Amino acid sequence: MIANYGYKDGSGEYYISIDTDKCTSCSAGRACLTACPKEMFEIITDDYDDEVAAVKQSFRRSLAFDCSDCKPAGGYTSLPCSTACTPGAIKHSW
Amino acid sequence: MSSGEKKEYWRWQESCWIDESKDWRAAKIVTAGIDVGSVSSQAVVCVDGELYGFNSMRTGNNSPDSATNALAGVLEKSGMKLEDITYVIGTGYGRVNVPFAHKAITEIACHARGANYMGGNKIRTILDMGGQDCKAIHCDEKGKVTNFLMNDKCAAGTGRGMEVIADLMQIPIAELGPRSFDVDEEPQAVSSTCVVFAKSEALGLLKAGYSKNKVIAAYCQAMAERVVSLIERIGVENDFFITGGIAKNVGVVKRIEKLLGTTAAETKYDSQIAGALGAALFGHTLMLKQGASATKAA
Numbered sequence: 410m411i412a413n414y415g416y417k418d419g420s421g422e423y424y425i426s427i428d429t430d431k432c433t434s435c436s437a438g439r440a441c442l443t444a445c446p447k448e449m450f451e452i453i454t455d456d457y458d459d460e461v462a463a464v465k466q467s468f469r470r471s472l473a474f475d476c477s478d479c480k481p482a483g484g485y486t487s488l489p490c491s492t493a494c495t496p497g498a499i500k501h502s503w
Numbered sequence: 504m505s506s507g508e509k510k511e512y513w514r515w516q517e518s519c520w521i522d523e524s525k526d527w528r529a530a531k532i533v534t535a536g537i538d539v540g541s542v543s544s545q546a547v548v549c550v551d552g553e554l555y556g557f558n559s560m561r562t563g564n565n566s567p568d569s570a571t572n573a574l575a576g577v578l579e580k581s582g583m584k585l586e587d588i589t590y591v592i593g594t595g596y597g598r599v600n601v602p603f604a605h606k607a608i609t610e611i612a613c614h615a616r617g618a619n620y621m622g623g624n625k626i627r628t629i630l631d632m633g634g635q636d637c638k639a640i641h642c643d644e645k646g647k648v649t650n651f652l653m654n655d656k657c658a659a660g661t662g663r664g665m666e667v668i669a670d671l672m673q674i675p676i677a678e679l680g681p682r683s684f685d686v687d688e689e690p691q692a693v694s695s696t697c698v699v700f701a702k703s704e705a706l707g708l709l710k711a712g713y714s715k716n717k718v719i720a721a722y723c724q725a726m727a728e729r730v731v732s733l734i735e736r737i738g739v740e741n742d743f744f745i746t747g748g749i750a751k752n753v754g755v756v757k758r759i760e761k762l763l764g765t766t767a768a769e770t771k772y773d774s775q776i777a778g779a780l781g782a783a784l785f786g787h788t789l790m791l792k793q794g795a796s797a798t799k800a801a
Binding site: 410411412413416417418419422424456457470502 | 608652697733
């Protein structure tokens, strides 16, 4: 399942997509949990009883601000979350 | 109507229905789904995996009471008691506040499952236009979610936005859809970014001499553009199905269909019950997995 967390507002679209099929057999040791400086990710049991990564509810409406430090303007050349997730399950839309 | 009395143009029709041809007493498994949404609450009862009855009403200021009242409508009409229901699943914004639920499941999974029942197993894309959010969902032939996207940050493209316009225009909400087509030419859409902006823009159009119908058409178009931009992120795969209260607004639905270049699948069921129906069906599946001899609800 592709889970898109985020929103669209007047300034743009801000979604973090997680391919949860790649989470169920995570080969990265749940690295997303510690890679994000703001600890935005958590492991949940989804509606189909799979343990998958998700963006915490408290961050889902403020991604544009919460992720800004990890974007090029913050000095990063690649996103820590996407880089740490070696199965390639995490993508940003912006 | 006295001058001091305020008419509630936004108020939509609540409904309660029972399938008289079915006998719940003869059923092996009776399950219920309770969808406590931000604007409306629904209770659906299924007997042996088939829709038996539902109640759809406005959510009050207390989620547990809304859940109880929604189910009470079906129980009262059917002569059923809570103890007769084998399993209850809560869904929607207030899903964790359904006092008699055995389990909570997100409305995303429930809407997909409900749409699969209501529109058939060819449904692949679902647009749920709820009271205060909007969701685009892809599912497989079993109604299992494969991709989803939701927007709950603002009221643009939601039922609450339509209620605001109904009040502003002083036209009953059920009449907005048909009246949006009673225009000489299709107007430009108003702002689709924010309901507050859309409302002030609609006021400006009225002052500029637009007819009420033309302003409604502009708002319906804005709402359609808003949700289409959302659903295009995950793509539209036929068959396409719309759930939620806005599915009853022909003015929005026809404009969405035009923008997407496809037609939404029709159903004989009330589009607002999809979430609760999906929850009840999840309950049925869980009971089958656990064995039909499961204990009755406490």
